[in-house]
Amino acid sequence: MPLARGWISRGRNLQPLPGESSAHAGFDRVSETTGERMLRHPLLHTRGSRVPSTDRSVAAGSNAPSGEPERVPPTLESPIDVFRRDDQLDVVDDRRLRRRIRSGEWVRVTAGAYVRAASWNALRPIDRHRVRVLEVCRRLRPGAVVSHLAAAAVHGIDVLGSWPRYVDVRIERASGGRSGGAVRRHALGLEGVECTEFGVHRITTPAQTALDLARTLPFLRASTAVDQALWEDRPGGALARKTALLDLLDAGEPRRGDVRARRVLEASESGAANVRETQARVVLAQLGFPPSHPQERRVLASGRLVFGDRYFPDHDHWLEIDGRGKYLSPEFGDDRDPADIVIDEKNRENEIRREVRGFSRLEATDFDHERRIYDVLTGDGLPSSRHRP
Secondary structure, eight states: OOOOTTEEEETTEEEEOTTOOGGGTTEEEEOTTTOOEEEOOTTOOOTTOOOOOSOTTOOTTTTSOTTSOOOOOOOOOOSSOOEEGGGOSSOOOHHHHHHHHHTTSEEEEETTEEEEHHHHHHSOHHHHHHHHHHHHHTTSOTTOEEOHHHHHHHHTOOOSSOOOSSEEEEEOTTSOOOOBTTEEEEESOOTTOOEEEETTEEEEOHHHHHHHHHHHSOHHHHHHHHHHHHOTTSTTOOSOOHHHHHHHHHSSSOOTTHHHHHHHHHHOOSOOOSHHHHHHHHHHHHTTOOOOEEEEEEEOTTSOEEEEEEEETTTTEEEEEEOTHHHHOHHHHTTOOHHHHHHHHHHHHHHHHTTSSEEEEEEGGGGGOHHHHHHHHHHTTOOOSSOOO
């Protein structure tokens, strides 16, 4: 393992410097999951620590537009521990570090920042990108404006598809900045752009971020971002409101992408709990199926409360969209056997079928295959205005 602050190498073992205890030499606790000692650095964004803001004048929510939900400023806290080369007082053993990376034990996040592969792989893609944003921002000159997908990751606005390896920042139109390395610069100007504090930098607000993505991403990906910003059942409440997004779109001079953004905003929903639910909405409309809405709430005859992923009210048709986490993840299974979960889900389906005219079940990944969706739904009696793709 690379040398930590205050430690010297003696053979194969790391020893504290003479006269220095291990509590002051760079380790402060033992991991509950691996049993290994965890690195502690004064500048490290470890869980439970924050880098203090240099600007105390911006109160929580004070930069939000009128009518927007008040929220605390975005956190600078990393969800996992990060080893940073520039935090080290001693010389780092580069050969050992490269060997650990080649073996897959460590992962390079960006120049000079590394994490344990087990911790990295346990994160969701959006959280991996957030870690990358935090690390790249540590190397930028103060005053950068974090935007687009980088801002989305920090705010928790998920997007369908893969996350980039670069970090988006917004700059003045005539600044002459160029993209390169780990940073992608958008020379779109800063006038009229809504921002809030982000340590020594600034970051676009959730509303501004969603609008920027609606202007630049393809329709489907843009729709997932906007729906995530509007999601009303998010812990802590929605990040933005549709009316505020439309007001922001109409403010100032017309910009490239405004027509596409308006289409995205007008079709957006606040009930989609994840990007796959938004994908379902968009694909179903493109295939010519009747209007539907998410999260249909029903109390069954047994008294059981259920929610449907999509419901077509004109045809009383209920659509379940399954992810495999329902059957495999401990978060959903608790102490139940997977077989018990399957049986319970089947009993739930039987109850719902007795109360609706039509019922369909799909996997979330089925929406990557339009013909499969079309065949299943039309086979279950749901009409479409379009021919089979």
